[in-house]
Amino acid sequence: MSSGQPENPVPGEREPTLTIAQVAERTGLSHDTLRYYEKAGLIERVGRSTGNQRRYQAADLAWLEFLLRLRETGMSIADMQRFAALRAAGNVTVADRLAMLREHRAELADRIRVLRRNAAVLDHKIDHYEQLLLDEHKDEHEQPGTDGTT
Numbered sequence: 001m002s003s004g005q006p007e008n009p010v011p012g013e014r015e016p017t018l019t020i021a022q023v024a025e026r027t028g029l030s031h032d033t034l035r036y037y038e039k040a041g042l043i044e045r046v047g048r049s050t051g052n053q054r055r056y057q058a059a060d061l062a063w064l065e066f067l068l069r070l071r072e073t074g075m076s077i078a079d080m081q082r083f084a085a086l087r088a089a090g091n092v093t094v095a096d097r098l099a100m101l102r103e104h105r106a107e108l109a110d111r112i113r114v115l116r117r118n119a120a121v122l123d124h125k126i127d128h129y130e131q132l133l134l135d136e137h138k139d140e141h142e143q144p145g146t147d148g149t150t
Contacts, residue, residue: 017047017055027064034064040077042067042084073108 020031029037034054037043043063046054056064070080083100086093 015057017049017057018061020054020056023056023061023064026061027068029064029068037064037067041081042077044088070104073104074111075104079104 018026020034023029023034024031027034038046043060046056046060049055067080067084070083075083079100083097086097086100
């Protein structure tokens, strides 16, 4: 497996698969986190090779990448589990999944507004301190005797 390319050790399997190490490298998740995601129901049971090693398919990787986006945008594990359960239940849950994503997106938009407002306050404070330093530097150069004259 030194080539880094997906292998296909499972007889009859059509799609190339990835080892847990390859998925960990591509997603930045640890092996333990990947196993936890499976135990927590965030991802469906991953296929196994004849040696009982986890073998991830492209669809598993795409789903993990989506879960990472949910996590990075602040979705709780409990909500991610609820979303994953709805997804596993099939197309009858599309409306529920859409509602969850819309609600999460609205919450994210609110957080972005708050972060932008806070960033503006920080920018203002940074400008204030930069101006204080400029004024201090200017005052030092205007003091009698500091510019070479008396």
